[in-house]
Amino acid sequence: MPRDTVTAPLITARDxxxxxxxxxxxxxxxxxxNAGEIVTLVGPNGSGxxxxxxxxxxxxxxxxxxxxxxxxLRIGYVPQRLVLDPTxxxxxxxxxxxxxxxxxxxxxxxxxxxxxxxxxxxQMADLSGGQFQRALLARAILEEPxxxxxxxxxxxxxxPGAAAFYRRIEDVRRExxxxxxxxxxxxxxxxxxxxxxxxxxxxxxxxxxxxVVANAPDYRRLFGEGTxxxxxxxRHHHDHTHFHDHAAGxxxxxxxxHDHSKDAPH
Amino acid sequence: xxxxxxxxxxxxxxxxxxGCFVVWRRMAYFGDATAHAAILGVALSLALSLPVVAxxxxxxxxxxxVVTLISGRGYAMDTLLGVMAHSALAFGLVGVxxxxxxxxxxxxxxxxxxxxxxxxxxxxxWGGAVLVLGLIxxxxxxxxxxxxxxxxxxxxxxxxxxxxLVLTLALAVVVAMAIKxxxxxxxxxxxxxxxxxxxxxxxxxxxxxxxxxxVGMASAWIGLRASFALDTPTGPTIVCVAAVLFSLSTVPSxxxxxx
Numbered sequence: 001m002p003r004d005t006v007t008a009p010l011i012t013a014r015d016x017x018x019x020x021x022x023x024x025x026x027x028x029x030x031x032x033x034n035a036g037e038i039v040t041l042v043g044p045n046g047s048g049x050x051x052x053x054x055x056x057x058x059x060x061x062x063x064x065x066x067x068x069x070x071x072x073l074r075i076g077y078v079p080q081r082l083v084l085d086p087t088x089x090x091x092x093x094x095x096x097x098x099x100x101x102x103x104x105x106x107x108x109x110x111x112x113x114x115x116x117x118x119x120x121x122x123q124m125a126d127l128s129g130g131q132f133q134r135a136l137l138a139r140a141i142l143e144e145p146x147x148x149x150x151x152x153x154x155x156x157x158x159x160p161g162a163a164a165f166y167r168r169i170e171d172v173r174r175e176x177x178x179x180x181x182x183x184x185x186x187x188x189x190x191x192x193x194x195x196x197x198x199x200x201x202x203x204x205x206x207x208x209x210x211x212v213v214a215n216a217p218d219y220r221r222l223f224g225e226g227t228x229x230x231x232x233x234x235r236h237h238h239d240h241t242h243f244h245d246h247a248a249g250x251x252x253x254x255x256x257x258h259d260h261s262k263d264a265p266h
Numbered sequence: 267x268x269x270x271x272x273x274x275x276x277x278x279x280x281x282x283x284x285g286c287f288v289v290w291r292r293m294a295y296f297g298d299a300t301a302h303a304a305i306l307g308v309a310l311s312l313a314l315s316l317p318v319v320a321x322x323x324x325x326x327x328x329x330x331x332v333v334t335l336i337s338g339r340g341y342a343m344d345t346l347l348g349v350m351a352h353s354a355l356a357f358g359l360v361g362v363x364x365x366x367x368x369x370x371x372x373x374x375x376x377x378x379x380x381x382x383x384x385x386x387x388x389x390x391x392w393g394g395a396v397l398v399l400g401l402i403x404x405x406x407x408x409x410x411x412x413x414x415x416x417x418x419x420x421x422x423x424x425x426x427x428x429x430x431l432v433l434t435l436a437l438a439v440v441v442a443m444a445i446k447x448x449x450x451x452x453x454x455x456x457x458x459x460x461x462x463x464x465x466x467x468x469x470x471x472x473x474x475x476x477x478x479x480x481v482g483m484a485s486a487w488i489g490l491r492a493s494f495a496l497d498t499p500t501g502p503t504i505v506c507v508a509a510v511l512f513s514l515s516t517v518p519s520x521x522x523x524x525x
Contacts, residue, residue, distance in 0.1 A: 077421030089468040099411040
């Protein structure tokens, strides 16, 4: 449930255009994320997804347009990957206290929330890919974010791992009421978990609920026809996971052929 | 002797924790460039009859800032720093010869002259040490976050460029204060070797910083005693001691059976 009753959008990008030298990476992008909603950016390689995230975080200066943040917006950020220099010793517990010290009680709670309860004492460098991403998520949760930003946070995870990771995101959203903006390549998994999907290819080519985007001609031109069936399939999984909360692996659903889109909640 | 010891210990204390960031951020060559540029500062100070520390500080600062600004513009960072470091050193060495009148002992600036440390020098060294430690302590969390990932820092409201500037400033101060102790050619050693030595024994960044400071101070103290006993140049002897400690630190992991 929303902790803060924020009615204004958390972030708004208006007319955003980013150029690197002579190359226009993004043009005329409008984007808005509200409290409590999960918005997903999809798009092919080089479509400007990561640049858009960087512009929202302030690392890239737009050549036109602007990004507005709600006053004193707390952002929790989970990067695509974090390269820890081998010379830098870092326990998971210490990492979770960056940059603001988290109380000893909240560290285990955040790790449990991220699905990795027992790793506080381990070195970051010794974690598996999945544990590492969940440690990043736990750190972001500790910031008590009003907006959680994930940039391909499941890169390097296998599909069940990614699906489980996105379920955690949904849990966090449900428990804290934060808004979520994420970038992903895992089209099927991620789209089923989203309230709104924005398909990006230098500009916003289509936007809407997962069903709307999956059926949009622009989206199908970019990603092909095949993804439609897959989306239905994963939405199917998704509806089921709400009730059963399986850890991973839903291969047994593959044989089902029901059309769930008509009773889908969106 | 007491003054020399205090000078060495003060330098080791300030240089080693800063050196941790130099190691974590792979700025070793950056340290070299800044330190080598200081010899140009020495030449300018002598020409203008200014205190050597002031000239070295200003030129080191300019150098560090210039390198930070032009990095990422076409040349790989190590190429750029290689060009800057050695050009600054060469120009400094040539510049010194233009100064009339004084026959200056260049060796004292290249390799340090810790036994000639005056009370005023000592004040500069400890003033610098307090400044650097204060700066790093104050910005510690922000520096660490920016070291991990620039976007992670930005999301938390930290400006990575400002933190880079803090390190640049601290580096210039350490260079200026360490000239008398180990000279411009060996300053980077005092930054990097203690940090590298304690890496296997540290589990958190804080512990690494504290251990590095201890090793830095110990190297200075032991090096000073050794140079007295062996009648060797002090600056290089301090670095030799640090190097030996580093070698010893690698023994445990070498002996451990690799699985």
